[in-house]
Amino acid sequence: MKLSDLSTPAALVDIERMERNILRMQSRMNSLGVNFRPHVKTSKCVEVTQAQIKAGARGITVSTLKEAEQFFAAGITDILYAVGITANKFPQALALLRKGCDLKILTDSVQSAAAISAFGIANDIRFKVMIEIDTDDHRSGIKPDSPQLLEVAQVLAAGGAELYGVMTHAGSSYDLNTPDALEKMAEQERSGCVRAAERLREAGFQCPVVSVGSTPTALSARSLEGVTEVRAGVYVFFDLVMHNVGVCTTDDIALSVLTTVIGHQEEKGWVIVDAGWMAMSRDRGTQKQTTDFGYGQVCAADGAPLAGYMMTGANQEHGIISRHGEPDLAIATRFPVGTQLRLLPNHACATAAQFPEYQALTAQQNLQTWPRFYGW
Numbered sequence: 001m002k003l004s005d006l007s008t009p010a011a012l013v014d015i016e017r018m019e020r021n022i023l024r025m026q027s028r029m030n031s032l033g034v035n036f037r038p039h040v041k042t043s044k045c046v047e048v049t050q051a052q053i054k055a056g057a058r059g060i061t062v063s064t065l066k067e068a069e070q071f072f073a074a075g076i077t078d079i080l081y082a083v084g085i086t087a088n089k090f091p092q093a094l095a096l097l098r099k100g101c102d103l104k105i106l107t108d109s110v111q112s113a114a115a116i117s118a119f120g121i122a123n124d125i126r127f128k129v130m131i132e133i134d135t136d137d138h139r140s141g142i143k144p145d146s147p148q149l150l151e152v153a154q155v156l157a158a159g160g161a162e163l164y165g166v167m168t169h170a171g172s173s174y175d176l177n178t179p180d181a182l183e184k185m186a187e188q189e190r191s192g193c194v195r196a197a198e199r200l201r202e203a204g205f206q207c208p209v210v211s212v213g214s215t216p217t218a219l220s221a222r223s224l225e226g227v228t229e230v231r232a233g234v235y236v237f238f239d240l241v242m243h244n245v246g247v248c249t250t251d252d253i254a255l256s257v258l259t260t261v262i263g264h265q266e267e268k269g270w271v272i273v274d275a276g277w278m279a280m281s282r283d284r285g286t287q288k289q290t291t292d293f294g295y296g297q298v299c300a301a302d303g304a305p306l307a308g309y310m311m312t313g314a315n316q317e318h319g320i321i322s323r324h325g326e327p328d329l330a331i332a333t334r335f336p337v338g339t340q341l342r343l344l345p346n347h348a349c350a351t352a353a354q355f356p357e358y359q360a361l362t363a364q365q366n367l368q369t370w371p372r373f374y375g376w
Ligand SMILES: Cc1ncc(COP(=O)(O)O)c(C=O)c1O
Pocket: 039, 061, 082, 168, 169, 213, 214, 215, 216, 231, 232, 233, 234, 235
């Protein structure tokens, strides 16, 4: 099948770019001397994850137990479920453990640690548990210097659980856009997580794993002393938000939505395409950044960016494309009905999630269909 035969909208993966992104991250991790555990929530796709493992990744990170089940079924056993767990998910986690999955789970409270321990004792198993550390005031986690850290470790040690390590994600790195600020954030992420591990060890607990990471910090860290593994997810495809953060160029973005021109409003300088928010998602992540790309950057069918053209409006299945600044009154002749275009996404994880499968484009312009899954 050729690109021009595809029904649109379609989620296109440029395999060459994806491989380049994988290699870039893996070589960086190799030279910094840490294991790399990719976050597979971005792609939710076995083919993509296999490419990451082939390049040297050790284990994976997941955001849902469904991802854990799917990747375990595909033969991956070393899995970190990096969202705080609650009791209603214990049976799903237990089933994975009983089948032989080396699942690690996450807690950031005495209450949930106690529930994990009690469930472990009741079921005669020991969950491997990581304590989530808050190194950037971004989301969840325990502050590195909080007394709660040792309390959680104590509760885990007392019962049916094994303290596997500490884990942090400096998601506030997405708000930055200079190399200096990113480097500082990477160091804050590293030092906070290492500090938490040291406090645990000083108090007599084992803390073998120190896990940090987000795409911007992973690509900006100068030293990862004391860290044993890094996690990153969106780097595999990159997107316009990462472009604005400054860690990739538009030429690195491996995911795009292939769309077809279905009409025009010539006097307004609009092209109407068959990709709306159902294809791109409602994510307007670049809105608060230095360059607002609307719902996406427009590219020609071969992937070359068309400077100034972006998707400025989105209905469910209609997208409006226009030129930034002066309207392009010749837009109908430039992009006649039937023209195929590619749209680069603001947020690759959100756009990918709109599609049941990827159309993966090889360097020879051949297409392969790669399934992706969804749900919990
Ligand atoms: C816990 C955790 N680790 C790692 C990541 C990967 O971050 P990124 O997609 O910026 O690489 C995420 C992303 O949300 C996350 O939630």
